[in-house]
Structures are given as C-alpha cells and as structure tokens.
Amino acid sequence: MNLLATPWIKAAMRSRLYPAVFQWTTTAVLAVLLVAALFGPNNAGQNFGMALTWTVWWPLLPLSFVLFGRLWCAICPFAWVTDRVQSAVGVRLSAPLVLRRYGPWMIAGLFVLVTYLEEVWGFHGDARKTGYLLLAVLLAVVFFGAFFERRTFCRHVCFIGAFAGNYSRAGILELRADGDRCRDCATQACHRGTTGAPGCPVFLVAPSIDDSGTCELCANCVKNCPRDAIRISTRRPGSELWSIGQPRPCDAVLAAMVAGAVLIEQFAVTGSWNGLVATTGAWLHVDPNVSFPLVYGVLLAVFMAAPPAGLALASLGSQALEGRVSLAEIRRNLSFAGYAVIPLALAGHLAHGLDRLLTWSRTVPFAAVAMVGLFPGSSGAAWLPRRTILWIEVAVLALGAAVSLYAGHRLAQRYARRATWAAYAPHSLLLLILFAANLYAVATMMRQL
C-alpha cells in the first residue's frame, strides 16, 4: 500500500515543516537531556535526561526502525545540527574515500567500542558520563558537518548505523521509485536537490534504491521529484531480507555481531555473569574486580566474534553439503545467509530493551518533577510483574527465531545451487543455537525470581 496515495500524508511529506517540526522537537529534548546529564543529579533514576535516554529512547529505538524504517535518522537532533553547521560554515568536501570504502566496518568498530565503554564506564548508571558521550558525539557531528558534504556522519560514521540499516531492512516500510517514470529522467533532482529542498542527505539516487538500509525517509526526494515517482509503501515484515538485491558481507557480519552484543547484555544481568567474569579472570590470571576492563574486553570479543564465526562455519558446512567449497562460494553463502540472523538479533535487542522499558521507565515522570526539586513518594518498581516481562521477552524471541528460520529457508531457496536443505541445515542449526542462548539467559533470570 502506497502511503503517498493518501492525500494528507503526501501533503505532510511535501510540506517544508516535515521533518523540521520533529527535528526541532528532538533538538529541544536533546538540549534538556544534555543539561540534565551534565548538571542534574548524578543518579540514573532521578535524572530526567538519564531516565529518558536509557529507559525510553534506547529501548524503543530498534522498534522504531521496524515500524518506521530509518525515520529516526531523519528527525535525529544530530542530523539537524549537521545541517545547521553545514549551512553556516560548511566546506562541503566529498566524503573521504576511506569512509566510503570501509564505512560499514568502521561503524562496526565504533559499535564495539561504544558497547565496551558503556559497560566498563557504566554510561547508563552515570549521568556525567552520558553527558560526556553526548558531547563527544556532538563534536564529531560538528566536525563532519563543518567539513564534509551532506550527512557524511550519519551515512558513514554513526554507530547506530550498525543496527539501524539491518533492522530497517526487516521493517514494514520502504521507499522506492517507480522505475518507469524515472527511466528517462535527466534531472536527478532526488539526488541533486532543487530550490524547494536539498538533495538526498545520504547520497542516494531514488531509482537505484533497492533496500531500506540507508534511506532516512526525510522525504526530500518526494518534494523534489518532478515526476511524482516516489512511493512509500508498507510491506510484510522481513520480506526484504529474502529478496535482498545485492547482499553485502558487512551487513551479514554486522547482524551477527549485534546478535553477540545483545547476548552479552542479556547475560550481564543474570546470576551466571559473576561466575563467568570470575572464570575469565582466573583464566587470564588476573583479579576480575581490579582488571574488569580487560576481562570484559575478552568476554565482549568472544561474544561478538562467536556469531560471525558461527556464521562462517555454517556457510562452510552449507557449501560442503552442497559439494562446492571455495572461498568465493563461502563468501557468497555467508553474504546471503547472514540476513537470516537479522530478525533474531532484532528480537534479542527488542527483548532486552523491553526489559529496560517495562522495568525502569516508570521513573521518568518522577525524574521530571525531581528536576524542579520535588521528590514524590515511591514510584514503585516496574510497570508489570517481572515474570510477565520475562514471558513477553520469550514471546518476542520466539517470534524473531521463527522469522529468522523462515527467512533462512527463503534465502536458501534463492542462493542454493543444488539442494535447499543442504544449504539451509547448518544455518538453521546456528539460528537455533543463538535462540537457545537467548532463551537460556531469560530462563536464568526467571530462576532468580
């Protein structure tokens, strides 16, 4: 269903106020968050900025990519800052070649770094550190906005891109151009822009968009297109994963890495975690309390490397069962099959986020009134009983696993040279192992109740 066929949606998308109104709102909220994080109480539950960032925004972010594609990126306050800095002083250099070539891998590296620092420095428990993190991101945004064209930071650097692209691919919204109308278009207004609106901020040419991993739904192309060729449609969730046009190994590896990052976050809140840290410390011959950054670094490396390594092994097994083992074939197999991991990684991320949202977000209104010096009585703990929350997590994980297994089957039908079952079996085993690991973490939390 083309949403732009609805007159008021089309009018809204063409309006100059979209996405500006949302950007102004999120920028105002960012300003409040920054002030609260840097100057408010340094306590997660009583700091409005902290409570809103870590118990509402962060858990809801993956869900927003599923429901609205990368719309968040269009209304992100950092994107607004980029645009403002650029229009004021921007030099507008081309994005460096190294970013264009290795951008996804750099994003993966930054994602690992932020995940590591988040645990070692305890961002979500320390308002000041959250404030410093926001300032550091703001500096990077100012730098890229000042020197490079369009939204180079958003496209090639922002660590949220590590999962934003893949989750949007699994989402229910897509922007595409009508190829027939675009065929003999010489203006490329969608890319270059017009006097009415700038060109695509993330360097896309509408007719060549064949996946939802990059488009931010900023609607500049909707405003600029002289032939009314753009459509924004709903679709079955996950359908893009098995119809992906040009599979890229970096997307597959990123999906698997995110699955590993989610898994370590899940384990970190279980009772097994302390034992795991102690064992790793003993194995490294260090005191895990004193050398926690080292111990956590090793654990994070293992957790984040295990799913990509498993994916590579599954691809090797898949090709061996098909009787075609070569580096090129394994790489091709991995590139395709990796997209099947995305729904499960997303489900794990959502489940972990729901845990935080349903358990802790009740502190937000209390933290808001605490900003003006009022301290109401106890807010109680969670929105729902803990056991109910954990069962919701199980349901989300099961749904993600089901979509992953289905996507894997559909992908195997596409890329298998001979037998589908041979191509599919090792990957389905990997998906089941990942599902079981997530379930184990949730079950451990249930046992602790």
Place this chain on the structure above:
Amino acid sequence: MSRNTCGARRRIDAPGLRVAGILAAVAAAIAVPSAYARGADSKTGAYQLAAQLPARIWKGEAATLSLHVQKSGRPADDVAACLAPAPLFAGEEDATDRTPALGSDLGAGPEPASQPACVMAIAAIRTAPGIFQFTWEPDTAGRVNLQFTAGDSRLIVPVDVGSAPANPALLAAFVLVAGVMVSAARWMRHARERQGGGG
C-alpha cells in the same frame, strides 16, 4: 605547646595569612559535621537516638555518620546499630532490588551475610560509649531516607546526596575544540569562495 599557640596567634596578623585563616575556618565549618538531628521513635523504642551527619554528602564518596544511642539519659552499648539508606523513589538501579525498605540502596558496607544483626543494612562500629559510627558510600544521588535502628528504636533522617558537578575542564575543552573546528571551516570556506571568485 603554649609557645606554638602563641606563635600561631602572631603569624595570623599577616594579611595573607589572615585570609588563609578565614578560608581555613570556612573549610573547617564545611567539614564539621552538622548539628545533631534528633527524632527518636520514643513510642515504640526504648532508646533515644540522635544522628550526626556531615554537612555535605556526595555520591561516590565515603561519608562517616554517627549515631548516639541513649537509654534513660545514659549511653547505651548493648544494642546492634544499623543503617538502611532508602531512596525516596525507585531509581533505575533499585527497580529490581528485592531488599526491604522499598529497594534500599545499601552502598558500601559490611556484607549482610556477615552481620546477622543488620540484615540487608550497614552495621556500625562502636567508637565510644553509646556512639556508633557508619561508613556509607552512596551510589545514588538525590533525596535519600537514612533509617537508623538500634534495638527496637528507629530514627529516619531524610538527606540530600549531592552530585559532583560536570568537569569544567572537559566542558571548556568541548567548547574550545568545537570553536576551533567551526572557525577553521569558516576560514576554509571563505578561502575557497575567494579562489572561486578570483578564478
């Protein structure tokens, strides 16, 4: 000893040292514990309790709190004194805490298991007749209820735990670096425009 005291009196006449003396007095006043906060629960308990708290308590820094316990006007030692600091509303870190007192944030202190008389709370060390001392390192900021107990008596003292302000050097560095980047970009843009205009 008296010579030292006299020497100190003479030296304080110098203007610089006088200022230093005032500053030292201010610092000492800040460091000196506040007056006793009294409020024993006399209806249910047999002991009179009075707490002595530092004027400022910061999150992440150890604070020494004292509890004065008396019975019939005389110091009482035959009790186990305990401290249970409870935030007035649940914070992120308290939400899943199943400890008593609405999710007490216990901070640093002896392990509950080793203090059977102070289950899930901080136990005191007796430092003088009827005086018990607690070491509390708050890991939460904002309004906190300190609940002192001794025997069957209870004293609740609400305190505000402060937060150390953001590092001004880091904030200044941020402003400086952002300013340098923006200025450099503006200069480059003007240079390019001049080149373009000249060409």
